Amino acid sequence: MALKITAGCVNCWACEPLCPSAAIEPASPHFYIDPVACCECAGTYAEPQCASICPIEGAIVDACGGALNPPGSLTGIPPDLLEQARARIRAR
Amino acid sequence: MESKQAGPERISPSNCAGRGCGGGDTLDRLPAAIRERVHNHPCFSADAHHHYARMHVAVAPACNIQCHYCNRKYDCANESRPGVVSELLEPQQAAAKVAAVAAHIPQLAVVGIAGPGDPLANPERTFATFRLIAERTPDLRLCVSTNGLALPETVDTLCRYNIEHVTVTINCLDPDIGAEIYPWVFWNNRRVRGRKGAEILIEQQQLGLERLVERGMLVKVNSVLIPGVNDQHLTEVSRAVKAKGAFLHNLMPLIAAPEHGTFYGLMGQRAPRASELRALQTACAGEMAIMRHCKQCRADAVGMLGDDRSAEFTRERIATLEIDDDAALARRAATREAIERRRQAATPALVPVATLSPPRPTTRAARIAVASSDGRRVDQHFGQAERFLVYEVDEQGERLLDDRPLARYCNGAEHCDEDDDALAPALAALADCAMVLCARIGLTPWEGLEAAGIRPNGELAMSPIEQALHAAHRELADLGALSVDEPQCATLSA
Numbered sequence: 001m002a003l004k005i006t007a008g009c010v011n012c013w014a015c016e017p018l019c020p021s022a023a024i025e026p027a028s029p030h031f032y033i034d035p036v037a038c039c040e041c042a043g044t045y046a047e048p049q050c051a052s053i054c055p056i057e058g059a060i061v062d063a064c065g066g067a068l069n070p071p072g073s074l075t076g077i078p079p080d081l082l083e084q085a086r087a088r089i090r091a092r
Numbered sequence: 093m094e095s096k097q098a099g100p101e102r103i104s105p106s107n108c109a110g111r112g113c114g115g116g117d118t119l120d121r122l123p124a125a126i127r128e129r130v131h132n133h134p135c136f137s138a139d140a141h142h143h144y145a146r147m148h149v150a151v152a153p154a155c156n157i158q159c160h161y162c163n164r165k166y167d168c169a170n171e172s173r174p175g176v177v178s179e180l181l182e183p184q185q186a187a188a189k190v191a192a193v194a195a196h197i198p199q200l201a202v203v204g205i206a207g208p209g210d211p212l213a214n215p216e217r218t219f220a221t222f223r224l225i226a227e228r229t230p231d232l233r234l235c236v237s238t239n240g241l242a243l244p245e246t247v248d249t250l251c252r253y254n255i256e257h258v259t260v261t262i263n264c265l266d267p268d269i270g271a272e273i274y275p276w277v278f279w280n281n282r283r284v285r286g287r288k289g290a291e292i293l294i295e296q297q298q299l300g301l302e303r304l305v306e307r308g309m310l311v312k313v314n315s316v317l318i319p320g321v322n323d324q325h326l327t328e329v330s331r332a333v334k335a336k337g338a339f340l341h342n343l344m345p346l347i348a349a350p351e352h353g354t355f356y357g358l359m360g361q362r363a364p365r366a367s368e369l370r371a372l373q374t375a376c377a378g379e380m381a382i383m384r385h386c387k388q389c390r391a392d393a394v395g396m397l398g399d400d401r402s403a404e405f406t407r408e409r410i411a412t413l414e415i416d417d418d419a420a421l422a423r424r425a426a427t428r429e430a431i432e433r434r435r436q437a438a439t440p441a442l443v444p445v446a447t448l449s450p451p452r453p454t455t456r457a458a459r460i461a462v463a464s465s466d467g468r469r470v471d472q473h474f475g476q477a478e479r480f481l482v483y484e485v486d487e488q489g490e491r492l493l494d495d496r497p498l499a500r501y502c503n504g505a506e507h508c509d510e511d512d513d514a515l516a517p518a519l520a521a522l523a524d525c526a527m528v529l530c531a532r533i534g535l536t537p538w539e540g541l542e543a544a545g546i547r548p549n550g551e552l553a554m555s556p557i558e559q560a561l562h563a564a565h566r567e568l569a570d571l572g573a574l575s576v577d578e579p580q581c582a583t584l585s586a
Contacts (some may be wrong), residue, residue, distance in 0.1 A: 010165040012209065013153035013180075017216075018281075045281050052280045053156070055164045065096025074158065075355055076275040076286060090360040 001063060003048060005031050008059035015050035015060075023078035024036060122381055125570070126339055129256065129310060129551070130561040132201045132428065133233065134397050136257070136312065136340060138385040143431045146202040147193050149186035150177035150392040150453040151221045155209035156241050157277040157293060160355040161316060161346055164209075177208045183217055185407060187224035192410045193394055194229045195420035197401070198427035204235040206259075207391035211323045212242040215249070222253045228417055230471060231424060231554060235259065237314070241277055241293050243300025251307050254532060254553050259342075260297055261314040264322050265329055267291040272321045275298055275355075291368050293507070298336070305337030308551055312383070317364045317372055318344070318356070327375050334380035341376060342383040345369045423558075425468070455574035457486035460564050461522050461546075462557055463530035470560045474518075474533035481557070482525060485565040490558060496521045515540045522546055526573060527564050529557075547573075576577040 002023075009030035016024045016031065023037035033050070040062075041048045051060045051068035057075075058067040072078040077085045122130075127137075134141035155164065181189065194200045203225055203576045205211040211218040222234050235257035236250065243260065250258060263271045266433055270290025284292060304311045315326050322329075330341050345364045348356035355361075364372075380515070382439040387397045395401035418454050463477035482494040498517045515537050522528055525546055531553040533541075541548045552560035568574050 011153075012155065012164045014155060014213075016211065017154065017214075047282060049281060052281065052283045053154075055158050074275060076271075084521070086359050088361075088584075089320075089356070092362060 001040055001042070002035035002039055003033055003035055003050060003051075003068070004035070004061050004063075006059055006061055008056045010059075012055060012057055014053045014055065018049040018053060020044045030080065100184075107224050122339060123570075124566050125551075125563055126310065128555075128559065128566075130339075132431075133235075133257065134202065135235075135386070136310075136383070138284050138383070139435070140201075141385055143199065143435060145197050145199040145394075145396050146204060147190065147200060147202050147394040147402075148206050148389065148391050149189060149221060149225075150179070150208055151181050151183055151186045151217045152205055152207055152211040152214035153180050153209045154213045155207075155239075156213040156228050156279075157210070157239050157289075159239070160273055160275065160361075161348060163353040163357075165353060168462070175233055177390060179392075180208075181407075181409065183220035183224055184538060185410075186221045187228055189405055189407075189410055190225050191228045191415050191420070192231065192413050192419060193405055193520075194232065194424065195413070195415045195417075196405075197395060198420070198424045198433070200232065200424065201428070202233045202235060203229075204237065206237040207387075210239050210242070211236050212246045214237045215242070215246060219249060219253055222255065226254070231421060231469065233257070233554065237261070238300075239293070240297030240300050241279070242296075243295055244303055247300065247303040247307060247309075250304070251309065252532075254555070255309070256551075257310045257312065258314045259492055260301055260304075260338075261316070262294075262301070262329060262333060262401070263316050263318070265294060265298075265332055266325060267294060269322050269325055270294055271317065273316075298332075301333060301336050301338060303324055311338045312342060313338045314342045314344060316344050316346050317369055319362055319364050319368065321361075323364070323368065323372065326372055330376040330380060330382075335378075338380070340381050340383055342386050343369065343373050343376060344386055344388055347388070357447055428556075455487060455569040456576055457484050457567070458484070458526040458565055458568050458574055459524050460485050460490075460561055461496075461525040461528040462560070463528070464557060469558060470529045470555050470557060471531050474528070474530040474537055474548070474550075477518075477530065479516075480521060480528065482522075483557075483561055485561045487565070490561045490565075519544050519546075529564055541580040550582070 002060060007030065009029055011030055016026065021037045021039055023034045048068065054060050054069060055074065057069045057071050057073060060068045062068060117208050130136040130141050132144045134144045134146050172369055190203050205218050205221060216274050218236065225232065225234065234255045236255055237259040240260045240262065263273050265289045267290040270293060271287040274290050274293055276283050276285045277293050279289070279292050315329055317323060317326060326343065333341060346356065348354060348361045348363055350357045364539055373384060376382050389402065390402065392402050394405055459482055461480040461482045463472035463474055464470055464481055465472050467481065479497040481492060482496055483490045498521045519540065527547040527549055528541060529549050529552050531550065533548050533550050539549045549564060552563055
């Protein structure tokens with residue numbers, strides 16, 4: 001059971017110091033989670049720490065490839081309401 | 093990310109007069125003691141930015157909140173916006189870069205950490221950097237910018253590192269407005285979204301501001317003007333932060349272009365018109381000192397405001413430079429003296445507060461002691477000073493009376509209980525002084541000095557002695573301790 005960082009990662013470093021298993025390291029082209037060390041914060045935190053601070057939707061995925069921060073979860077705007085929100089913001 | 097607000101305009105210093113910042117200094121309205129402390133800070137004093145340079149070192153990548161005006165993909169050589177950098181530095185590399193810039197740009201007065209993330213979300217890297225900079229280039233002033241989320245618990249550390257200025261970006265007091273700006277904050281190991289997250293951030297910002305002011309730190313508040321979001325709200329913010337003791341409010345226009353990849357940019361949020369910004373600045377100017385010359389720099393900017401020279405100081409180039417820190421320090425001191433002579437000659441209105449007074453002295457002279465290792469700057473910890481320079485200071489100037497040696501009362505960990513007996517030699521040596529200036533001082537000796545009628549002052553740390561003495565004399569005068577009619581206790585009587 002381990003999380004994985006995808007190509008969406010912007011190398012912002014936010015996750016690295018938070019990992020209780022020290023499983024995250026800088027790498028090229030983007031940060032890397034050691035799959036042996038990662039325990040998805042089980043037993044330490046209620047929510048995986050890397051995914052709780054990551055600013056990029058879809059950049060951290062579980063073993064099945066599912067995004068821990070799916071589209072709309074970090075902007076606060078669900079995809080089906082995006083156009084509505086854009087219209088509201090443009091009217092400002 | 094801190095103040096990830098972008099300014100498209102790059103204004104060279106020579107253009108400033110025509111752009112509304114070359115005339116009077118907004119700081120004219122500040123109390124003399126604060127003016128003295130920001131006199132050569134290009135980001136705070138509109139006049140100083142014509143003379144002094146600053147640099148940001150990009151050592152703090154991580155951020156603990158998301159602002160809708162910020163894109164965390166910050167690595168870019170061509171854009172000039174806050175939060176954008178070309179490369180991230182390790183603390184050692186940052187200190188080496190500062191030493192290199194300080195040796196090549198003798199006008200350098202200030203080093204700040206402003207990102208590209210939030211400096212206080214990267215406390216180890218940020219404070220290691222400040223420590224290394226203070227060792228190699230002790231005359232440079234240090235400052236830090238933050239979103240405020242981690243501020244309250246970092247205040248003690250900031251004070252320990254002798255950071256004199258802190259900028260907090262405060263865009264709102266109302267969590268409903270905050271929810272439109274900050275989609276989430278990372279708090280107590282959880283992501284907290286929407287209104288609740290904004291509420292936490294706002295509380296932390298206000299608490300941090302209060303604590304900083306309590307500790308005598310100079311606090312500037314940055315606010316990003318976002319049309320339709322906080323434009324009607326910022327006068328209230330201005331009033332509130334002034335009431336809490338912020339000394340300067342910097343209202344910055346939102347920069348939101350699709351190519352920046354920010355939420356606002358992609359969603360079509362408009363930036364304010366210049367007239368909207370000016371109107372708000374004018375409306376808030378009734379509340380407090382407003383800054384109008386901000387250039388919204390990159391998080392790795394180098395040089396004079398509006399004239400970024402960061403491209404000249406790449407890691408590769410720095411590695412090839414041989415730097416004599418002592419020679420560079422002397423050169424900076426000489427440069428500052430020359431600048432101050434020029435400024436005094438050019439702007440008589442700014443200079444002698446004393447000349448505005450009646451010719452007869454209105455205050456008495458005071459004896460003021462200084463803890464200094466080199467006789468030039470207020471650079472020593474009170475407890476580590478082996479001698480004090482004692483000056484007689486009046487409105488006209490200062491005169492060195494004594495160089496008083498004493499037994500060092502802090503002899504390291506074994507004896508470092510800071511008890512009263514240890515303080516006794518210093519109290520005896522300084523009995524006739526009204527004030528003692530030092531770089532830092534512990535709480536116990538602070539209280540001991542105050543009990544003995546000697547005012548401790550650590551606020552002028554690293555200032556040139558002459559300048560510090562004048563500020564200290566003015567402070568004593570403002571406190572009413574030097575009025576001609578009322579002789580006071582410990583000032584001159586010994």
